[in-house]
Structures are given as C-alpha cells and as structure tokens.
Amino acid sequence: MSKALISANRVVTGPAGQLIADGSVLVDSGVIAAVGPTVELDASVAAQVPRVRCPGATVMPGLIDCHVHLAFDAGPDPVSAVIDADRHGLSTAMADRAQQLLASGVTTVRDLGDRDGLAVALRASIDSGAVIGPRIVAATTPLTSHGGHCGFLGGEVGTDDAIRAQIARNAAAGADLIKVMASGGALTPGGPRMWEPQFTADQLRLIVREAARHGLAVAAHAHGTETIAQCVDAGVRTIEHCSWRSEEGVVYDPAITRRIVDNDVSVCRCVSGDWQLFLKQMGPERAQRMTEVIQEMRAAGVRFIAGTDAGVPGARFGDYVGMLEFFASLGFSNAEMVDSATVSAAHALGLTDTGVLAPGMRADLIVVDGDPLTELDALRRIRYVFTAGRPALRPDNG
Incomplete structure (x- = not known):
C-alpha cells in the first residue's frame, strides 16, 4: 500500500x-x-x-541491529560454513537470515563482515523489491592483519598501501562503512589473542583518514584496552565489543571512557540472546567485573547501541529481545533500551531518516x-x- x-x-x-x-x-x-x-x-x-x-x-x-554477520550461520563452526559454501547457497541463506531479522522487528541491520560483497548484492535485491528484508548497511570485507581475526573473509593487509587499496576496493564494491578488526578475536584459532592489537596507532589513523576520503565512517572491533584507546584517538565512529581485555583480565580506564563520550563514539557491546550462558562460562568474578564496567560506562554517559553479533556461534538471527534483556538485568530502563535500538542506533550509523x-x-x-x-x-x-x-x-x- x-x-x-x-x-x-x-x-x-x-x-x-x-x-x-x-x-x-x-x-x-x-x-x-x-x-x-x-x-x-x-x-x-x-x-x-x-x-x-x-x-x-x-x-x-523499527528496530536496528547494529552488528550482524549475515554470512555466518550461528552454528558451532561458522568459519567453515562460510568458506565451504558456494555463492548461490550462501546468498540464499543470507536472504533467509535477513528475513528472520525482519520478522523479529528489525528493519535495519549493519552487516560488519561478509564474503564476496554478498551483503551488498542482497541490499540491492531488497532495495529493488525483488526480495523482502531489512535495510542493510554493509561494511563488506573487514580489514585485518595477516593471519588475523576473520582473515578468511579476504581482508588481510600488512602495509599502508595495502590498507589504502583494500579500503578503495570496499568503497568501489558499495560499502557503507569500513570495518577494522583492530584487535584479535575468538573466532579465529591461531590468530592474535582478543586483547592483542592487530594494527599500530598510526595504521588505525590511516584507516580512518582513508575511509573518510571515500566518505565512509569506521567501525572498530576492539577488545583490548590499549586498542580501544587507539581506536578512540584515531577517530572511529563505533567500537564493537569494547570489553577492556588485557592478558591479566579486565582493565577498565575511565579516562578512555571520557574520550569516548567527548568524541561521540558509540559502543556496541554485541550481546546475543545466550548471554546467561556466556556469563556462566566467564566465571563469577570476571562476569561481575564486566557488568560493573558497563554500568560505570553508562553512568559516564556512553551511548550504547543495540547489536546481537548474529551469526557467530550461539547468536541466533531471531532473538533480538534476548540481547536487550541483558541490559535490563543491569538496570537499564525500557526507554533507554528502546533508544539504543532506534534513535541512538540511527545516530551511530549516520542514518538521518530513521530511528x-x-x-x-x-x-x-x-x-x-x-x-x-x-x-x-x-x-x-x-x-x-x-x-x-x-x-x-x-x-x-x-
């Protein structure tokens, strides 16, 4: 109608x-x-x-999911599922996952890493009306170090020239933003550990400058405290995970949080519906410290945005509310959570026509x-x- x-x-x-x-x-x-x-x-x-x-x-x-991976299947081994899938089969699966998100009330998704530009192709199909799905904001291929987190997606870079070239390829492919794996991650066995930087501070600044030259903002996957600080100083638009990790455990720095707030950087904690199991696996002391840090960041005025990391193991594509219930358990009001899923999310994604x-x-x-x-x-x-x-x-x- x-x-x-x-x-x-x-x-x-x-x-x-x-x-x-x-x-x-x-x-x-x-x-x-x-x-x-x-x-x-x-x-x-x-x-x-x-x-x-x-x-x-x-x-x-409509709800906004600021962190999904439509190419991943949420199973125990999403890496093999992506690598082994043929283009047609993966495209069909991604369209189905997008429709699952839509059925859960999600009208906009930000895809932060896919294969072969398939999220951009799906975006075009949705925009044309050929298939039904949410609006897609696509990062295409995330930048990572050689052997680094999610290197199987094709974005391994080691030099300044390689960084420039990959950002140019992403922009030409239709990327809406640039994603950088600034620290290691749990999804890539043998790669840098979660708290270890994958790029230098100078390289992160280069990534932000090059992205801006193409009219694009940067979302940074950053677990390590050192990396979080470097990402904020480099000028990224959003920090994904922001878990304040170090080799010794959680190391929170309020001074960095003040810079996050002052620089209008939004934080996506990437919480899936299985968060209770995740906290149990962390152990009571680490889990308590993690939740305390989130509450301290909230008190400091950090803009949290809603994102499920849908597609990684255990993060299903239809359980948006499960993620919000994590924040409810920490005392966030319903109005705050609705804002994180709508107006705050739209602001972080640079979308002025929704939220x-x-x-x-x-x-x-x-x-x-x-x-x-x-x-x-x-x-x-x-x-x-x-x-x-x-x-x-x-x-x-x-």
Whole structure:
C-alpha cells in the first residue's frame, strides 16, 4: 500500500520514551507524512485511505541491529560454513537470515563482515523489491592483519598501501562503512589473542583518514584496552565489543571512557540472546567485573547501541529481545533500551531518516502487542512490520 493510516493505543515517537496516547501514523509513498492523535488524523485523512487499526498495541520505530554477520550461520563452526559454501547457497541463506531479522522487528541491520560483497548484492535485491528484508548497511570485507581475526573473509593487509587499496576496493564494491578488526578475536584459532592489537596507532589513523576520503565512517572491533584507546584517538565512529581485555583480565580506564563520550563514539557491546550462558562460562568474578564496567560506562554517559553479533556461534538471527534483556538485568530502563535500538542506533550509523517517528522520516516502523516501555517482552509480539512503508509482516502472512 502506498498510503495508510496506522492507529494504536500508543505511538512511541522517540527518543526517551516520548509517546502519543491513542495515536496514529500516516504513511505515504514510503515516508511518514504525519504523526498525532488518532482523533485528529482520522478526521483529516481522506476516507478512502486504508486504516490499519491495532487495539491494545504500540506503534514504534523499527528496530536496528547494529552488528550482524549475515554470512555466518550461528552454528558451532561458522568459519567453515562460510568458506565451504558456494555463492548461490550462501546468498540464499543470507536472504533467509535477513528475513528472520525482519520478522523479529528489525528493519535495519549493519552487516560488519561478509564474503564476496554478498551483503551488498542482497541490499540491492531488497532495495529493488525483488526480495523482502531489512535495510542493510554493509561494511563488506573487514580489514585485518595477516593471519588475523576473520582473515578468511579476504581482508588481510600488512602495509599502508595495502590498507589504502583494500579500503578503495570496499568503497568501489558499495560499502557503507569500513570495518577494522583492530584487535584479535575468538573466532579465529591461531590468530592474535582478543586483547592483542592487530594494527599500530598510526595504521588505525590511516584507516580512518582513508575511509573518510571515500566518505565512509569506521567501525572498530576492539577488545583490548590499549586498542580501544587507539581506536578512540584515531577517530572511529563505533567500537564493537569494547570489553577492556588485557592478558591479566579486565582493565577498565575511565579516562578512555571520557574520550569516548567527548568524541561521540558509540559502543556496541554485541550481546546475543545466550548471554546467561556466556556469563556462566566467564566465571563469577570476571562476569561481575564486566557488568560493573558497563554500568560505570553508562553512568559516564556512553551511548550504547543495540547489536546481537548474529551469526557467530550461539547468536541466533531471531532473538533480538534476548540481547536487550541483558541490559535490563543491569538496570537499564525500557526507554533507554528502546533508544539504543532506534534513535541512538540511527545516530551511530549516520542514518538521518530513521530511528524516530516524525514527518519526513522513512516509514520503517513496527506494531507490537502491549507496551514495550513497561514490558520488554512486548517486542516479541510483533503484529506488523513496515519497511519504507511496505508491509513486510502481517497477521495473515506471518
């Protein structure tokens, strides 16, 4: 439908839980044309415009998952699954995973590392309407060191010239941003350990400068405390994981956090729905320190954005709310979590046309049964999903 008036018990316009009781959203040609009380919009909108009435429900901005890997299968060995898959089979699987995300209310995903530019190809198919899926913000091939984290995706670089060349290839392939594996990671056996830097401070600054030359921001995978500091100083836009690791354990530095806040760097903790198992595996002391650090960062004013790392082992593509429940366990309010999944996420991704419901914004929105500002589980009860005004999920099609 090109035009529709969607009405519900409440409309969460954002940010910070701002809402309209008994409100409506008028969608016209993929854009939000008006937002306001139903009694006013219903009277002013022509009778022939379709009405979508949702008693007991909430209309809100579509959710944003800031960290996914559509090429990974969330199984115990996603690396082999990517390497061994043929292009057609992997493309089909990625489209299916994108639809799983959409069914969970996610209307925008940021893919932070795939193979052969397949996320860009899927983005084009979705944008053209050939397949149904969320909006995709794609990083294409992540930069890593030789033998480094996720080197199997093809982005190994060792010299300044190689860094420049890989960023240029990514830009030419249609990348929306550059992803750098600034530290090691758990997914690559034999590579640098999670806290070990994969690039020098000068190389990180070069990556940010070269990305900017192509009009692109940088997302940095950074576990190590030293690496986090270097990424902030280099000027990255977002820090993924940000787990403050060292060989001795968690080493948190409030001074670095102050620079994160001052430089408007957003942090994606990349928490999947299996977070309780993850904390158990960490052990009580390390798990407690990790959660304390997140709370200290929150108190310092860090902008947290929602991301599931969907695709890595145990991080399923349909369990967005499971990630939010981790933050709820730390005392984050529902309004904070909704912001991290909408307006704050859009800000971090540089998207100015989504994240809130206001005239002129892209019509990415969801309808959920209940009130997510008082009951987080309401986000699991998806009634409708609209992407750019197109109904992508309805009660009659699941």
